[in-house]
Amino acid sequence: MTSHIKPLFTETQPEDYLEIVKLTANGLIDNANHTQEGYSWETSPVGQFSLYGGNAGILLFLLNLARATGEIKYKKAVTQATNYIINHWDNGSHNKTYGDVARSEWCFYNGVSGVAFVLTEVAKFTGDEKVKTFAFQLIEETVNAAETTNNGLQWTGDTGIFFDSGIILFLVYAAQVYDKKEWLTVAEKAGKQLLQQAKFLDDYRVKWPNVSATIFGLEHGDEVPNFFYGTSGVSFALAKLYEATNNEQFLNTAIKGANYVESIATQHNSKILVPYSLPNHTNIFYLGLCHGAVGTSRLFYQLYKVTKNVKYKTIFEGIIKGVLSTGAPELHSPGYWNVTCQCCGSAGMGNLFNGAWAETHNHDYLEHGKRVGDQLISESTINNKGTLWYQAWSRTEPWNIKANLGYFDGAAGNAAELLSIYLANNSAFETIRLPDDPYPNEA
Numbered sequence: 001m002t003s004h005i006k007p008l009f010t011e012t013q014p015e016d017y018l019e020i021v022k023l024t025a026n027g028l029i030d031n032a033n034h035t036q037e038g039y040s041w042e043t044s045p046v047g048q049f050s051l052y053g054g055n056a057g058i059l060l061f062l063l064n065l066a067r068a069t070g071e072i073k074y075k076k077a078v079t080q081a082t083n084y085i086i087n088h089w090d091n092g093s094h095n096k097t098y099g100d101v102a103r104s105e106w107c108f109y110n111g112v113s114g115v116a117f118v119l120t121e122v123a124k125f126t127g128d129e130k131v132k133t134f135a136f137q138l139i140e141e142t143v144n145a146a147e148t149t150n151n152g153l154q155w156t157g158d159t160g161i162f163f164d165s166g167i168i169l170f171l172v173y174a175a176q177v178y179d180k181k182e183w184l185t186v187a188e189k190a191g192k193q194l195l196q197q198a199k200f201l202d203d204y205r206v207k208w209p210n211v212s213a214t215i216f217g218l219e220h221g222d223e224v225p226n227f228f229y230g231t232s233g234v235s236f237a238l239a240k241l242y243e244a245t246n247n248e249q250f251l252n253t254a255i256k257g258a259n260y261v262e263s264i265a266t267q268h269n270s271k272i273l274v275p276y277s278l279p280n281h282t283n284i285f286y287l288g289l290c291h292g293a294v295g296t297s298r299l300f301y302q303l304y305k306v307t308k309n310v311k312y313k314t315i316f317e318g319i320i321k322g323v324l325s326t327g328a329p330e331l332h333s334p335g336y337w338n339v340t341c342q343c344c345g346s347a348g349m350g351n352l353f354n355g356a357w358a359e360t361h362n363h364d365y366l367e368h369g370k371r372v373g374d375q376l377i378s379e380s381t382i383n384n385k386g387t388l389w390y391q392a393w394s395r396t397e398p399w400n401i402k403a404n405l406g407y408f409d410g411a412a413g414n415a416a417e418l419l420s421i422y423l424a425n426n427s428a429f430e431t432i433r434l435p436d437d438p439y440p441n442e443a
């Protein structure tokens with residue numbers, strides 16, 4: 001794709017990142033459905049109001065931009081997008097289940113708890129008590145939707161971050177923000193359910209069953225071990241639960257899950273990557289958040305954070321080296337195709353590099369983040385619909401090119417990462433971290 005932003009004869013400057021961020025935001029605002037009850041955007045297959053691809057994710061991007069710039073236009077857009085969600089909530093009728101998983105409308109990326117997160121952050125920024133009250137109500141409904149099992153609590157019974165582990169992470173966050181210890185208790189009980197669902201392979205390793213892999217076009221029974229759906233994400237959630245509760249059982253099981261992930265990884269010298277799927281796709285290595293290195297690296301960062309065991313820091317750094325060794329973000333590979341989004345592509349890599357920089361202040365990570373910024377700019381295009389990124393969201397359908405608008409699947413998330421890169425290179429880094437994002441929110 002051609003771009004009208006990237007300078008032809010000079011090196012990209014931080015202001016170039018901010019310019020395309022604002023152009024993206026302006027396009028989203030100008031092309032929104034403007035109603036008396038607020039702004040809305042096209043329906044997403046994951047849910048119109050979802051954080052993943054819907055209105056809540058676009059709102060999150062606009063919120064970050066309003067926080068960073070203080071500009072009235074973006075503050076107004078935050079208010080208008082928030083109003084639309086609240087005015088059209090209709091008892092959550094817009095929320096969809098995901099992957100035919102019953103009761104997944106409560107989950108974080110596609111459902112109620114993700115919307116509650118964004119509205120909570122809006123209320124923190126604006127001080128609007130009506131928004132805070134609405135978000136609080138959604139959290140209470142999520143808590144009340146949990147089902148009692150013989151071992152604890154669950155919502156869907158699927159363990160992955162996209163499902164119950166994601167709700168657990170959100171409740172850990174919400175309990176802290178609203179000072180509601182009973183919500184942390186619910187998260188802890190749901191964590192105990194995860195412990196019971198673990199499959200112990202030996203004294204040192206555990207893994208968890210994942211959602212049917214047929215939703216990804218794989219064989220039923222195939223394992224997807226990475227962040228959104230697999231053992232690395234569940235282990236991360238348990239490590240976060242340990243951080244919040246000091247329950248050693250959570251930490252010990254998280255470590256055993258990490259041991260399993262390490263045992264299936266491909267390692268060459270100091271470079272590490274984890275296969276996309278077992279047993280049939282061990283030679284495909286996704287680099288993104290969902291099924292790949294960007295997501296799984298968070299587990300080892302979190303374990304280093306809570307244990308200070310240098311082994312986990314070494315693995316974390318090894319995964320970054322693995323990503324870079326493929327030639328990313330500029331070069332593609334079987335697990336990194338023509339995709340730029342936060343979920344599967346280069347924008348997610350920017351989150352990893354900037355997160356590592358925020359933690360370590362290692363300038364190399366900042367430079368890797370700038371490479372992502374340049375790549376994102378070069379892949380953008382501008383037309384009467386705004387600033388967009390045309391990509392093959394599905395790896396197995398490279399001919400199916402679309403320009404999505406959402407946070408994890410399109411323009412809003414890409415621009416949010418460019419904003420983060422701009423702030424990091426402008427000595428003003430501060431961002432909103434999602435509950436599954438363990439890196440510092442300022443540097």
